[in-house]
Amino acid sequence: MMSANLDDLSAAVRYALETTRATTVCPFHDEVIIRVGDDAAESHAYERAKRILRSDGTTFEAGALREEIARQLASAADGRCPKCDRAG
Ligand SMILES: [Zn+2]
DSSP states (O other): OTTSOTTSHHHHHHHHHHHTTSEEEOSSOTTOEEEOOOHHHHHHHHHHHHTOOOTTSOOOOHHHHHHHHHHHHHHSEESSOHHHHHHO
């Protein structure tokens, strides 16, 4: 995760969401991203993503970040891993 290429918008947003605990990866299914549902963490993720510097020293455009954060949160599982739910 720490070696992710943060020049990429979706990788940078994913990093910001995970490090602020707005999202978490299922410990049993590492392809499943779970939205924790914490509003404070989600706005913190946005603030963090805004400060990520690309290798050319620039930051991401605010509107693009907001859209990508919304997209990733919308595609994440809500609160619980659906695969664990099915198994349990
Ligand atoms: Zn799971």
